[in-house]
Amino acid sequence: MLQVTARTKEEAEMCPVRQVLSQVMGKWQMLIVLSLEDGALRFGALKRVMGDITQRVLMENLRKMERDGHLTCTVDPGPPVAVSYALTPLGREPLVHLKALTLWAAGRHAAVTGNRSRYDAP
Amino acid sequence: MLQVTARTKEEAEMCPVRQVLSQVMGKWQMLIVLSLEDGALRFGALKRVMGDITQRVLMENLRKMERDGHLTCTVDPGPPVAVSYALTPLGREPLVHLKALTLWAAGRHAAVTGNRSRYDAP
DNA sequence: CAGTATCCTTTACGATACTG
DNA sequence: CAGTATCGTAAAGGATACTG
Numbered sequence: 670m671l672q673v674t675a676r677t678k679e680e681a682e683m684c685p686v687r688q689v690l691s692q693v694m695g696k697w698q699m700l701i702v703l704s705l706e707d708g709a710l711r712f713g714a715l716k717r718v719m720g721d722i723t724q725r726v727l728m729e730n731l732r733k734m735e736r737d738g739h740l741t742c743t744v745d746p747g748p749p750v751a752v753s754y755a756l757t758p759l760g761r762e763p764l765v766h767l768k769a770l771t772l773w774a775a776g777r778h779a780a781v782t783g784n785r786s787r788y789d790a791p
Numbered sequence: 792m793l794q795v796t797a798r799t800k801e802e803a804e805m806c807p808v809r810q811v812l813s814q815v816m817g818k819w820q821m822l823i824v825l826s827l828e829d830g831a832l833r834f835g836a837l838k839r840v841m842g843d844i845t846q847r848v849l850m851e852n853l854r855k856m857e858r859d860g861h862l863t864c865t866v867d868p869g870p871p872v873a874v875s876y877a878l879t880p881l882g883r884e885p886l887v888h889l890k891a892l893t894l895w896a897a898g899r900h901a902a903v904t905g906n907r908s909r910y911d912a913p
Numbered sequence: 914c915a916g917t918a919t920c921c922t923t924t925a926c927g928a929t930a931c932t933g
Numbered sequence: 934c935a936g937t938a939t940c941g942t943a944a945a946g947g948a949t950a951c952t953g
Binding site for chain 3: 711724
Binding site: 675686688689691692718721735736737770774 | 857892
């Protein structure tokens with residue numbers, strides 16, 4: 670398998686795979702990627718679509734992903750200003766895998782719920 | 792797209808997709824799944840393979856994944872005791888997608904590093 | 914509307930010591 | 934060797950208020 674393990678924390682932070690993955694696999698990043706699949710969204714719309722995320726946290730994640738080149742930020746000076754975020758080609762690449770995982774998770778929810786009950790019950 | 796968004800925190804916690812995904816997409820869970828791909832490992836060996844994880848955190852994650860049915864825990868009473876962990880068929884299912892993501896991340900490391908420098912520089 | 918700043922809580926994690 | 938318990942720290946996140 671690929672090298673994703675490390676012996677120290679410093680080594681882990683330098684792991685190339687982890688560095689790239691962390692920008693799309695996190696709880697919020699993944700939701701952002703999926704939310705932008707069908708096209709650009711303005712900040713407010715994106716926040717509304719995601720629902721349970723605060724403005725501050727959404728901004729943080731958007732900036733990190735912009736920095737890594739996963740999405741672009743386009744400003745239309747208004748007034749009022751309109752800022753929209755869109756996935757770059759690079760940002761679209763993991764989409765297929767993330768969707769596959771999401772689909773798998775959806776299909777396995779019943780099984781997992783059953784396993785949890787069985788584990789907790791006795 | 793599938794429904795992975797939520798309007799409240801409670802709604803998010805009940806999201807079937809998020810519930811299942813959280814057991815394999817977390818930083819540690821993903822490393823555990825990948826580490827067990829080639830077969831069962833004893834606790835100590837698994838800890839050594841992963842390197843930068845503490846005993847406590849590894850135990851926590853193993854228990855959560857065992858609860859969800861992603862892996863089994865087999866005890867061979869010694870002495871000394873030997874406890875080995877192995878993926879279940881359910882636990883193997885996400886492997887293909889996780890490996891695809893890992894492979895993608897490895898291939899894009901250079902691009903992302905470049906993007907970061909460009910973003911930070913000016 | 915988009916963005917920043919501040920404060921506070923919670924969660925994840927690390928380190929270490931102890932037990933069968 | 935595997936597992937538990939305790940304590941402390943650091944990171945993530947939530948709430949809210951304020952600005953152009």
